[in-house]
Amino acid sequence: MVVGALRAPSAGPAFFGRTVDAVDDGDRMEVTARRRLRTLRQARGWTLDDLAARSHIGASTISRVETGQRRLALDQMVTLARALGVTVDELLAEDAAADVVIRPTPSGNGGAVWMLSRRDDPSGRVVAKQRVPAGTAAEPERKVHPGHDWFYVLEGTVRLVLGGREHIVAAGEAASFDTMTPHSVAGVGGPAEILSILDHHGERAHLYSA
Numbered sequence: 001m002v003v004g005a006l007r008a009p010s011a012g013p014a015f016f017g018r019t020v021d022a023v024d025d026g027d028r029m030e031v032t033a034r035r036r037l038r039t040l041r042q043a044r045g046w047t048l049d050d051l052a053a054r055s056h057i058g059a060s061t062i063s064r065v066e067t068g069q070r071r072l073a074l075d076q077m078v079t080l081a082r083a084l085g086v087t088v089d090e091l092l093a094e095d096a097a098a099d100v101v102i103r104p105t106p107s108g109n110g111g112a113v114w115m116l117s118r119r120d121d122p123s124g125r126v127v128a129k130q131r132v133p134a135g136t137a138a139e140p141e142r143k144v145h146p147g148h149d150w151f152y153v154l155e156g157t158v159r160l161v162l163g164g165r166e167h168i169v170a171a172g173e174a175a176s177f178d179t180m181t182p183h184s185v186a187g188v189g190g191p192a193e194i195l196s197i198l199d200h201h202g203e204r205a206h207l208y209s210a
Contacts, residue, residue: 055083135186142182156192
C-alpha cells in the first residue's frame, strides 16, 4: 500500500477514483517524506548503504524513493522512520507546521529527554536536556560507543562512572570524556537534570536505548 492509499476523502471533484484535493494532499505529503528522508539520512552522515543496512531495505530502492522514481509504500515509511530514529509524523512534518514547543519524552525509571536540536541538524550534533534518574543498588549498565560526550549539570548531583573510576559532578559543573571508555550516569540522592551534547553514536546509546 502506498502513501496515497491513506489520503482522506475530500469535497473536491473526482479524479481517477480520488478527489483532486486528496491527490494534491497525498502528493504533497509524499514529496515532504522523500525530502525529509534524504535530509535526515545526510544529517546523520549516512550513505544509502548505511540506511539500507539499518532498515533492511535495498539501497537502490531508497535511492529511487528519495529521487521520486518510486512510490513510498506505507510499510517502507514506517521502517525507514524507525531506522532514522524518528516517528512517521516527524517524517511527514512540514517545517512550517512544526510544533515550536519542546516537550519531554519519558525514558523510563522517572527519566525524561527534551530534544533541543533538530533531528536533521547538518552539524551532526545532538543537544538534549535529560532528567537522569537516581541511582539504585543495582549497578547501571555501562555504555561503550565511538565518539565523545559532554554534559553540564543543571540541577542535582550526578555520579559518573568512567572505566574503574567514580566522579561526582555537582550542579554548575561539567564533564567531558571519551566514550570508548565504559561509562554510566546516575543521579545522587535523587534525579538530576543535565544538558548534553552528543554525536549520533551517543544519541543512540543514551537517548533511544533508555
